[in-house]
Structure formats: structure tokens, C-alpha cells
Amino acid sequence: MSVYAxxxxxxxxxxxxxxxKPLLPLxxxxxxxxxxxxxxxxxxxxxxxxxxxxxxxxxxxxxxTSALNAAFALNEHPECGMFSSIRAGAAALPxxxxxxxxxxxxxxxxxxxxxxxxxxxxxxxxxxxFIPTYQGQTGHPPLLPASVKDDALRIGNxxxxxxxxxxxxxxxxxxxxxxxxxxxxxxxxYESMRALAPLQxxxxxxxxxxxxxxxxVQERGQRHCLAVGLVAARFASxxxxxxxxxxxxTLRESLAQAxxxxxDVCKGEPHHEAAAGRLFRGxxxxxxxxxxxxxxDMTLSPEKPITERELVFLADKYVRGNSPVPLxxxxxxxxxxxxxxxxxxxxxxGRMERAMAMEERLKTETGQDxxxxxxxxxxxxxxxxxS
Numbered sequence: 528m529s530v531y532a533x534x535x536x537x538x539x540x541x542x543x544x545x546x547x548k549p550l551l552p553l554x555x556x557x558x559x560x561x562x563x564x565x566x567x568x569x570x571x572x573x574x575x576x577x578x579x580x581x582x583x584x585x586x587x588x589x590x591x592t593s594a595l596n597a598a599f600a601l602n603e604h605p606e607c608g609m610f611s612s613i614r615a616g617a618a619a620l621p622x623x624x625x626x627x628x629x630x631x632x633x634x635x636x637x638x639x640x641x642x643x644x645x646x647x648x649x650x651x652x653x654x655x656x657f658i659p660t661y662q663g664q665t666g667h668p669p670l671l672p673a674s675v676k677d678d679a680l681r682i683g684n685x686x687x688x689x690x691x692x693x694x695x696x697x698x699x700x701x702x703x704x705x706x707x708x709x710x711x712x713x714x715x716x717y718e719s720m721r722a723l724a725p726l727q728x729x730x731x732x733x734x735x736x737x738x739x740x741x742x743x744v745q746e747r748g749q750r751h752c753l754a755v756g757l758v759a760a761r762f763a764s765x766x767x768x769x770x771x772x773x774x775x776x777t778l779r780e781s782l783a784q785a786x787x788x789x790x791d792v793c794k795g796e797p798h799h800e801a802a803a804g805r806l807f808r809g810x811x812x813x814x815x816x817x818x819x820x821x822x823x824d825m826t827l828s829p830e831k832p833i834t835e836r837e838l839v840f841l842a843d844k845y846v847r848g849n850s851p852v853p854l855x856x857x858x859x860x861x862x863x864x865x866x867x868x869x870x871x872x873x874x875x876x877g878r879m880e881r882a883m884a885m886e887e888r889l890k891t892e893t894g895q896d897x898x899x900x901x902x903x904x905x906x907x908x909x910x911x912x913x914s
Contacts, residue, residue, distance in 0.1 A: 528653060530646065532570040532628040532668070533616035534597075536563055537582025537605040542713045547584050549632045550591060551717060553724040556814070562635040562711075563588070567595045572811060573642045575628065578619055580612045607684035614684060617676040624676070625653045629688065630668035636706040636720065636727055637668065640810040644741075645670040648700045656697035659707050662737060666707030669697065703730065703738035728814040732756060732781055735788035747848070748794050754849040754905055756787030758842035761904035763835065765893040778835050786818035786839040824878045827885065833892065837885055844882045845901035853898055854886055855879065 536549040543551075549563040560568070567577045578598045581588030582605025592599040600619035602612045613629060620627060626649060630637070645657050649670055657670040669692060678691050706727070711717045730738065735756070739749045763783040770777050793802035804820025807813070822840045827833065844854055858879035865871035889897050 528646075528650065529623045529625045530575045530627065530670075531620055531624050532566075532575050532577045532630055533613065533620075534563065534566050534570075534577050534579045534630050534632055535609060535612045535616070536588050536632040537580050537585075537602040537612045537615075538609070538631075538633075539583045539605065543711075543717065546714070546717070547587065548711060548717075549581075549588055551711070553635060553721060555724050556728045561591060562632050563591050564595055565635045566630055566632055566637075567592075567597050569637060569639060569642060570628070570630075572639055573646065575642065575646075578616055580616045580619075582612065582615075604684060610679075610682075610686050610688060611684040613688055614679050614682075614686075617679040620673070620676050624673050626670055626672055627676070628668040628670050631710065633710045633712065634667045634707070635711070636709060636724060638704045638706060638727065638810060638812070640812075641702045641704045641707055642668075643810065644700050644702050648698065652698075656692050656695040657700050658692070658697045659702045659704070660699045661702060661705050661707055664708055665699070668707075671695075701737075701741045703734045703741050705731065705734055728812045729782055730785045730789065730812075730815060732760075732784040732788060735785040738789060738792060742792055744792060744794065748791055750849040751846060752788045752791050754846045754908070755790060755839070755842045756784040757904045757908050758845055758851075758901045759787035759835070759838045760784035761900050762838040762842060762889060762893075762897065765895050765900055766833065766838070766889070769893045778838075782818070783835040783838045783842075786815070786835055787842050789815070790819045790822045790839055790843055792819070824881060825885075826881050827888070833885075833888060838889075841882065841885050841889060841897065842901065845898065846905070849905070851898075851902040851905050854882060858882070 540546060540548045550561045552559050552561055553565055555565055563579065570577045578600055579588065579592040580600045580602050582602035585601055589599050600615050602615035604611050641659050645659060648657050654672050656672060658665050660666065675691055709720065711720045736753065739752055760780045760783050763778045763780040767777040767780065789803065791799065793799040793806060796802040800820055800823045804816040807816035818836050818839055822843050825840050827837055844857055845851060847857060858875055862872045862875050886897050
């Protein structure tokens with residue numbers, strides 16, 4: 528399957544106070560890049576060939592495109608709107624194109640998970656159209672069959688891609704990526720995008736919950752994951768309270784919660800915690816992988832501070848199903864499952880010892896009992912649910 532991406536960068540940015548959207552810098556994980564560089568990099572990371580369509584400020588766009596070593600196509604009539612850029616891009620698609628994405632440059636934070644999900648859905652179905660959805664809302668980028676190229680060229684610049692797509696009865700592909708819905712039409716949108724850009728590697732708690740549904744985690748498993756997320760967030764809150772009083776750097780409670788929610792996303796697979804790490808790393812979300820890939824067992828050197836990662840590990844030990852459970856009871860019940868296997872009992876006892884060491888560290892630093900914190904978090908959630 529030969530796939531291309533038409534990156535639409537020909538618009539006039541009329542609501543951006545004279546700022547040109549394709550070249551606006553974004554503080555993405557690792558380095559600051561322009562919106563155009565971010566979108567080109569997204570597709571290159573998934574083996575998709577980007578073609579940038581410029582029009583307004585064409586030479587500036589061409590220079591940036593050249594620096595990115597990407598192809599450039601000129602829309603000679605950008606004043607005719609987005610469909611004119613789609614037509615210019617369609618004319619530039621090579622004959623070997625089997626499918627192509629359409630991606631406005633002002634939606635720059637879309638994650639690799641979305642592109643990968645669309646490509647996976649399209650394998651063997653190159654004549655269909657696919658649209659990503661987040662919580663039922665359609666977003667960008669659509670993935671279209673090569674036949675749309677001819678349709679776009681046949682219609683004038685006043686045409687509409689939506690009409691072409693509707694005729695194809697596109698297939699909806701759920702993803703856990705809220706960024707498919709976020710654009711930057713205004714200066715305020717851009718400032719919001721700048722604030723979100725450093726967090727591109729992390730899921731929000733809402734996105735994490737959506738990932739469980741997208742990955743078809745069983746309802747019982749989802750309830751457990753949500754409970755672990757609540758406990759991890761409560762641990763982070765208690766830790767932040769203590770650290771703030773000492774003037775120390777605090778943690779992100781939402782990150783601890785998202786990690787807790789995602790920790791069992793690959794439950795049922797062999798070595799599911801490592802599988803979850805591979806899943807996130809395959810999407811370029813190494814920081815998210817770090818949160819979940821060792822949640823079954825870990826140690827922390829005394830000189831290293833507790834982070835969100837350790838809170839996810841410890842929170843998981845205080846939740847059985849979606850109910851609170853004392854740490855020792857959790858492990859003793861596991862040991863009871865192996866009355867004739869001393870090696871298994873010894874391994875479980877070792878994990879309990881390491882969990883208890885982490886428990887003691889959290890208790891010492893916060894001045895609060897983690898078991899009490901876990902119970903409070905889940906009881907508060909139960910009261911909200913009942914009401």
C-alpha cells in the first residue's frame with residue numbers, strides 16, 4: 528500500500544493577527560518545531576510520504592518544505608478555499624498512490640496512534656474511506672482511496688470534500704486522541720496549543736479511559752483501571768501537598784491518573800505490562816510507556832524521588848477489582864493460590880517486600896497512610912457515582 532499525505536498549508540491565517548500558521552513554533556517533546564515540521568514528521572514516522580500544498584506566502588512555505596526534505600505543490604488559487612488546495616495536492620499525487628491523507632496544517636498535534644490506527648483499518652480495504660473519531664466526534668485526518676483524486680480533479684474549486692466522502696460511506700475509526708479535534712484558527716487557539724504541545728507524549732485521563740474502550744478492555748478490567756487511576760491521583764495529591772510545603776517540584780496528578788487508567792490496557796496478553804510499554808513506544812509515546820511497563824514489580828533507589836511511575840505501581844497494589852484492599856492482604860491472598868509451589872510463594876513475597884518498601888517511602892514523605900488515602904479515593908468516587 529503506497530500512502531501519501533496532503534498537508535494543506537496554503538491558507539491566509541486571517542484570524543491569527545498576521546501570523547502564518549504553518550511556520551508557528553510549537554514546544555513539542557524533545558524540541559521546538561514549526562507546525563508544518565510537526566505534521567510532516569508525524570507522517571514520516573509511519574512511513575507515509577508528505578506532500579505540502581502551499582499558496583499564501585508560497586515561497587516561505589516552499590523554503591520550510593525544502594528544509595524538511597518534503598515535496599511541495601503550489602495552489603495557484605488559495606483564495607478559493609481548502610478544496611482548491613486538495614485539488615492541487617491531488618494533481619501532485621503520483622500514479623502509484625493507493626490512498627492518501629488530507630491534513631490541514633493547523634491541526635498539528637495529532638498523534639502517531641491515530642495515523643497507525645487508520646492505516647491498520649485500511650489494510651486490504653484500499654477502496655474505502657476512513658475517518659478518525661474521538662468519543663463519537665469526527666476529526667482529522669481522513670484517509671481516502673486514490674479514486675478520490677480523480678473526483679477532486681473533475682470538480683471545480685467550489686467543490687466540497689465532504690460531499691465526495693459521504694458518497695463513499697466512510698468507515699469511522701475510534702481513536703484515543705483528542706488532538707484530532709483541536710485546531711488553531713485564532714491566536715488564543717495557538718496559545719492553548721503551545722501549552723498542550725509538551726504533553727503530546729502523554730494521554731489525559733479522559734483519553735486514557737477512551738483507550739480502554741478503543742482497545743476493547745473488558746468492563747470489569749475498565750473498572751479496575753479507573754479505580755487504580757483514582758488512587759494514583761490521590762497519592763500524587765498527597766505527595767504534592769507535602770512537597771509544595773517544602774518548596775519542592777511537584778508531580779502531575781492527571782499524569783498519575785492517566786498512567787493508572789492505562790496500566791492494564793494489554794491485560795490478557797503475555798507479560799501484559801511489557802506489552803503495554805511496547806504499545807506506547809510503537810506510537811512514539813515513550814514517556815507514557817515508562818509509566819506502565821513496570822507496574823507489576825519495581826524497585827526505586829533511595830536517592831531517587833518518587834514519580835508518577837511509582838505511584839501507578841503502588842496504586843495497583845491497593846485495588847482488588849475496583850475496591851480497596853490492604854497491601855498485605857492483596858499479596859497473602861495471592862500466595863494462598865500456590866500452596867504447593869514454594870518458588871511462586873517466594874516470588875510473590877519478594878514483590879510484597881518491594882511494594883511495602885515503596886509504601887513506607889510514600890508514608891514517610893507525605894505523613895499519611897497510603898492505605899487510608901486509597902480507601903478515601905475510592906469511597907469518594909463511589910459516593911459521586913451513587914449520587
